[in-house]
Amino acid sequence: MRGDYSADVVIVGGGYTGLWAALRVRELEPASRIILLEADICGGGPSGRNGGFMDPWRVKYFAMKAIMGSEETIRAIRLSVRALDEIIDFCSEHEIDAQITRGGGLWVSSSHATENTWAPTVEALRSVGLGENYRDVSAEEVVELTGSSRYVGGVFDAERGKAQPALLARGLRRVALENGVEIFENSPVTRLERGSTPIVHTEGGRVRSSRVILAAGAWLGQLHELRNAIAVVGSDMIATERMPERLADLGDIDRLVISDSRMMVNYYRTTADGRLAWGFGGGSLDFGARIGENMHSISPRPAAVAASLEYHYPQLGLLKVRLSP
Ligand SMILES: Cc1cc2nc3c(=O)[nH]c(=O)nc-3n(C[C@H](O)[C@H](O)[C@H](O)COP(=O)(O)OP(=O)(O)OC[C@H]3O[C@@H](n4cnc5c(N)ncnc54)[C@H](O)[C@@H]3O)c2cc1C
Numbered sequence: 001m002r003g004d005y006s007a008d009v010v011i012v013g014g015g016y017t018g019l020w021a022a023l024r025v026r027e028l029e030p031a032s033r034i035i036l037l038e039a040d041i042c043g044g045g046p047s048g049r050n051g052g053f054m055d056p057w058r059v060k061y062f063a064m065k066a067i068m069g070s071e072e073t074i075r076a077i078r079l080s081v082r083a084l085d086e087i088i089d090f091c092s093e094h095e096i097d098a099q100i101t102r103g104g105g106l107w108v109s110s111s112h113a114t115e116n117t118w119a120p121t122v123e124a125l126r127s128v129g130l131g132e133n134y135r136d137v138s139a140e141e142v143v144e145l146t147g148s149s150r151y152v153g154g155v156f157d158a159e160r161g162k163a164q165p166a167l168l169a170r171g172l173r174r175v176a177l178e179n180g181v182e183i184f185e186n187s188p189v190t191r192l193e194r195g196s197t198p199i200v201h202t203e204g205g206r207v208r209s210s211r212v213i214l215a216a217g218a219w220l221g222q223l224h225e226l227r228n229a230i231a232v233v234g235s236d237m238i239a240t241e242r243m244p245e246r247l248a249d250l251g252d253i254d255r256l257v258i259s260d261s262r263m264m265v266n267y268y269r270t271t272a273d274g275r276l277a278w279g280f281g282g283g284s285l286d287f288g289a290r291i292g293e294n295m296h297s298i299s300p301r302p303a304a305v306a307a308s309l310e311y312h313y314p315q316l317g318l319l320k321v322r323l324s325p
Helices: 016-028 056-070 070-093 117-125 137-144 163-179 217-222 244-248 302-312
Strands: 002-014 034-037 103-109 135-138 153-157 182-185 191-192 199-202 205-216 233-238 257-260 267-270 276-286
Touching: 016 034, 016 163, 034 205, 034 244, 056 070, 056 117, 070 163, 117 135, 117 137, 117 276, 135 137, 137 153, 205 244, 233 302, 276 302
Parallel strands: 002 034, 002 205, 034 182, 103 257
Antiparallel strands: 103 153, 135 153, 191 199, 199 205, 233 276, 257 267, 267 276
């Protein structure tokens, strides 16, 4: 973006937060001028290239309760459950084919050290009436459902679903444009000038607006107010080549999303075009939220990511994996 603008609301970041915020502001204030500035393309960050798991916030119950207290946590979790339905309704209303399916998922453990770690959370959720979606499953059933003999236990969550994240982000962008949101891509914000009417600067441009929504995800750690509150940790994903026939032999994984109980979680699912998308948690750390190339390009540890998939599914005989930058 170049030149001088003024707006009623300026949004920094065109991921899910920024795009949903733009649409919500449009709904509340139909006549307002909304400008969204995105450094890359909308969805170019994690919103367009995440695991695609549609999960409400239930598993964050204890962490949220410690921060927000019980009542707010329960309210927020209920809203997050509703959000899943709302995403589906929104996509159908606006003809966004984000390849959403809702076949449930498993929370599994692949070692005895992490076995049953979900139990206190599930129990607490059940005690406050938020656990109706969980079903306890035996170790044998987990192996049967996942097709991996590495797992020693798990719990089934009927509510989980999956989406193609980039199609959702690009669909949101299209609807935002149709609703008069002015979107400038390839326009990194370089400075936020604070004041009663803040000014948001880009290289060669600026927007004056009394309201600024900061929706730049992990990049917000570059703001000094947030620097100590954000730790940027990478998570690498690989996608196999198309292999629908081989995936069909692996239990029920085409229907499910699966994540394990490690602190740096591993997660995976199949894609609509018959690949296995495998996420391997706990990669690079970028100190001071200076987000470098290691977070964007080909994984810096492809062998470790592929080995982890190979370990769980040796029967796939994965000689080749295609890395998804
Ligand atoms: C590998 C991976 C897998 C994940 N899997 C899942 C999952 O399966 N399910 C799930 O619910 N969540 C998952 N997440 C988390 C999820 O992707 C994020 O919570 C979500 O995308 C955050 O959306 P956001 O809009 O807040 O931020 P982002 O998507 O990070 O968007 C922020 C945007 O701000 C832009 N930006 C940055 N700096 C500037 C600047 N200076 N000026 C203008 N724009 C700027 C960026 O380019 C980016 O597009 C995953 C994340 C990763 C990284």
